Amino acid sequence: MFKKPNAYIPLRYKLLSSYLLLVMTPVLVLGSYSYFTSVKSSEEHTRGNLEIAVRQIASNVDYRLSDVIRSSDDIFADQPLSRILSGYYLDYEKYTIMTQYILPKLESAANLPVLDAKLSVYLSNTNISEYYYISDFYYKDEMEKANSQGQETRGRQYSIYHLNRIENKPWYRSLSSAYDFKTWMQVEDDVTRGSISFLRPVINYDTLLPIGLIRMSAKLKDIFFDVDFTQLGDDSLLFVVNGSDELLYTSSLDEMNPNILTVAKNGFSGPPDRYMQIRQPIANMDAELVAWIPTSSFQENSQRVRNLTIWISLVSLIVLTAISWLVSRYFSKRFMKLIRSLKAFKEGDFHKRMVVPGNDEFSQIGDAFNDMASNMEKLIDEVYLSKLEKKEVELQVLHSQMNPHFLYNTFSSISRMAKLGEIDKMHEMVRALAKFYRLSLNKGEMIISIEKELQIIQSYIDIQKIKFADRIVAEYDIDEAALGYETIKFILQPFVENSIEHAWYDDEIHVRIRIALEGDDVVMQVEDNGIGMKEELVEQVLDPTEKGVGYGIRNVDQRIKLQFGKGCGVSIDSSIGEGTTVTIRFPKYVR
Structure with a gap:
């Protein structure tokens, strides 16, 4: 019986027919996905930039704090100085010890390359004479006069006090008794002067017992001068809180919203409504840099992303976005047959053949593949038998x-x-x-x-x-x-x-x-x-x-x-x- 051959349908007609199957669903799904992904990406990008800016500010602060800590290390780690501060001296020896070793060492430690800091050393050894800031006692009137005229004054920024001045004060008694403790704290007149002090002990290295206290004071505005809310954009807030979430410093107290200020001063667990919070620890101080950025700053970018996404989705609908998925699926089914056959060959099944119905390019590929598979199977059998014969000969030779x-x-x-x-x-x-x-x-x-x-x-x-x-x-x-x-x-x-x-x-x-x-x-x-x-x-x-x-x-x-x-x-x-x-x-x- 005569069988009518299948009609040949060229691949290009199949492609053209698939173009007629356009639907809105893929466009809507892809458009929605692109919109939300783009908005999220925009927000993450903006937040990432803000986090980098906050980390850079915190890094600058850490650099200045480390300058103070390094300076205190010069005194804390100086064992000859420790022995001198622990010793007993006659009156004629005191002047030599003070002028030739103690004061030069303190002056060197007090002269910081970055910050203007004041160094105070409190000693339990009353045999060492006290030595004061110029601005504290002897030239106070001259200093005030110079300051009123806008002149910069920098006298001696270091002094020596006897420990009995502070040993009964609550802040001193609250300090750790460990020989290597160190902490930042606002003590004495630090709050009124807008300063903060770095405290650590002076150690007798023979007994590892404290013989005094090192206090290095610096202005908060000098330490945190780049904590400026304007760096993060309009309506953003940037400030420093201590370990108890109490406000330590901000450069914009007068410009802050009073309600927000109240929250910050009294401690807080999160930002106010419609604000995003970024907190960055300050490595060299028990404090954190806190940034509050209004979420409204992201809305403008989100609107631009939304409009761009809608426009792209419409264009994609016109240029056959959905068709690409259908056509790729159509091809993938036939290519998978070829892949499965190749995998069978890889696993040693040389009898696998590719059956492709129809009368088009894929059926031609299938026929060509089957012919190739038959030839390969024949060649493999011939090579395999020849290798077996060679192997048998080699065994015979070795045995002989x-x-x-x-x-x-x-x-x-x-x-x-x-x-x-x-x-x-x-x-x-x-x-x-x-x-x-x-x-x-x-x-x-x-x-x-x-x-x-x-x-x-x-x-x-x-x-x-x-x-x-x-x-x-x-x-x-x-x-x-x-x-x-x-x-x-x-x-x-x-x-x-x-x-x-x-x-x-x-x-x-x-x-x-x-x-x-x-x-x-x-x-x-x-x-x-x-x-x-x-x-x-x-x-x-x-x-x-x-x-x-x-x-x-x-x-x-x-x-x-x-x-x-x-x-x-x-x-x-x-x-x-x-x-x-x-x-x-x-x-x-x-x-």
Whole structure:
């Protein structure tokens, strides 16, 4: 019966027909997703920029605070100065100690490169005289006069006081007793002066007990001068709070909303309504930099993003946004068939074929693929068979290299017995040799059962016992379950021969043959109590590039790897004076 062929439909017509299937849903979904994603991205970008700005401000503050801390370290860590401040001096010594060491050290510490700070050292040692700021006592009138005229005045910014001035004050008594404590605190007149002080002890390094207190005071406006709300935009607020969430500093107190100020002064757990909060810890002080940014600042960007998204969605509708998804799905179904077929080839299923209905370009691809698959399967079969033949030849060559080695040694022993007139022993050895070759020849087959391989090695050991007059003690530890599997012929004999020929350590040598199953592997071991081998010699024996050392052992290792793969083979464990254990491992195998 005549069958009408399927009509050929070109791919371009299929594409044109798919363009007629436009729907609004993909556009709405993609548009909505783009809108919300863009708004969120815009907000995250804006917040990220603000966080960077706040971190930079906090970093600048930390830099100035670290300047104060480094300066106090010069006094705290100076052990010679500590001993001087702890000592007792006569009146004529005080002036020398004060002018030549103490005051220069304090002046050096007080002169900060970044901040104008005042250094005060309180000492429990009343033998050290007090020394005051110029602005505190002697020249107070002159300082006030200079300040009223707008002149900059910087007298001595350091002083020495006796500790009894402050030791009963609550703020001092609240300080930690640890020898290495340090803290920022507003003490004495700091609040009225708009300052804050860094406090840490003066230590007697012989006793590790405090002998005084270091106080470095700096103006808050000098420390936090770049905490300026104008850096974050209109209506934004920027201030510093201490560890108890109490307002410590702001540059815009008078311009803040009074209600918000009340919240900040009394402590707070979050920003007011319609404000976003960013908090950045200040590393060198128990305080945080807090920024409040009105959320209205994001609305303008959100509106622009919304309008842009709507415009893009409309254009996308016109230029066939949804069609792209449908067409890609149409193609993907057919391409997946090709991919599945290729994966089947990768996994070794060379019989897989690609069935594509219809009469178009995809059906042509399917036919071409099937033709290619048939050719590849044929070529793979041919190459595989040729490799098997090559592998069999290589095994035969390696095996043929082993038999003459043993035969030469045995004939040498028979010749020696003949010269010595040991006819009975020679007769017994010839019979044992005949039995050995009757077992090992095995009709020319390279693969034999493990049971037959065991019989071969037993015959070999019997021959050696005749040669060495029963000075060889052989033991066998055989798992009967392993005897039914198959192995390459003649793989135990080289290792037993190596033990008997080279491992003698005493009048007798003990050889133990072990055959067992371990999981999916067969494990054979030849163990002796001989002299053992050095690690370097073991490496040479197994090194395929070595020549003249361990030829028979490498021969066995190569034969196993050739038959069963590179993951199998021979390993040697040997210790000088303790003996050698050779392990042969290969997978369970039955033809």
